[in-house]
Amino acid sequence: MAPTPKKYGMVLYEGFQLLDVAGPLDVLNLLSTHVDGISLSLVAETLQPQSTSPKCFPENMGMKPFATSQVLIPDHTFETAPQFDVLIIPGGMGCFDPNDAGKPNLTILNPVIQFILKQYPKLQYLLTVCTGSGITSLTGLLDGKKATGYKGAWKVIPPWRPQVSWVPSARWVVDGNIWTSSGVSSGIDLVFAFVEATYGGKIAQDIAVWMEYNRHLDPNVDPFGIQEN
């Protein structure tokens, strides 16, 4: 039986979505008060502060660019990061091509894709939030697996990798050791479910009460799900 996972890595890139990252991180900060030895690193292509606002905002997404943004500071680069037990891939507007939001921004995503492929063979679990599953699908690791993702870009992202069995209505999906969530705030529910499955229901519930968070408990109930015919 594999040891309980301890070493968490969260990927950052220009244009990550703040809550995709901060929701799971805060649950894991609390986990570190319950389970000894938890570590948590932010990893990006460089050690430069990474902004929530992409340098070039996708033009044809039907929304105006963010006028406000925040930065988080990576602890490691993709080159220098240690091997993690659990890697988390957040979503964000940075994953879309600024000139054609129907396409992935491979300038931003290729280093992320290579890092996922480098880490995956020794990962215990790979978790994605929102469009993070779209990014991860480009590695091929989701081929033939069930996965979900951001419902606001459902017409855009699944075509990036039709070999994935995309689930149009699910708060989150588990297939093997890969957990994928729906959009933004659903990443919090995914991480709570992961903590429950991995460290026990009492710890997950204690953290939820501490954070006064009303969990979505059923992965199949998706208030934002797409009804396909």
Next chain:
Amino acid sequence: MAPTPKKYGMVLYEGFQLLDVAGPLDVLNLLSTHVDGISLSLVAETLQPQSTSPKCFPENMGMKPFATSQVLIPDHTFETAPQFDVLIIPGGMGCFDPNDAGKPNLTILNPVIQFILKQYPKLQYLLTVCTGSGITSLTGLLDGKKATGYKGAWKVIPPWRPQVSWVPSARWVVDGNIWTSSGVSSGIDLVFAFVEATYGGKIAQDIAVWMEYNRHLDPNVDPFGIQEN
């Protein structure tokens, strides 16, 4: 009629709770794509990166210190910050005295208290999340007003300022131009309700759908409320 608020300030201090800050910030980042001219600044005593983990963790809180943490970087100090329209005060473990968690950590909080008092006369709105209402109560601005706060410290914080009419069961409370929320994740619901009241229900709902967030819509329904006899 006062103009629609545009200039937001979020206070940081050592030991702020990540989701108290990041939840509201991400809603406001999205607001900035709907409403022109929104600005959003992080403000602290100094321009040093502010950590989610307090330098001295309160000893008698019945929990172990965080083993993991993140930092956010202030844009302004309390001295140099411009006048805001809306000021947000987050909660966090940093507000408790490391040697006696029953007491406020005035070394950390006095500069915050002075900043609230400096800003309040020209603020349109003052918003608090979690133990942020406890901090704000120390200014005296909540005296005679209804307010709520973090239910996990309900025996500790209301005695800091008995002149406040503390509400033991509410997801959030509005009294005059001061909005106070319950613990951690309830700050997201408070900000959505504030956006709805201030910019209209359609914008609030559009942002909630974009973030796939299931809002708590009734401030009086508090899943973590305290039943007092």
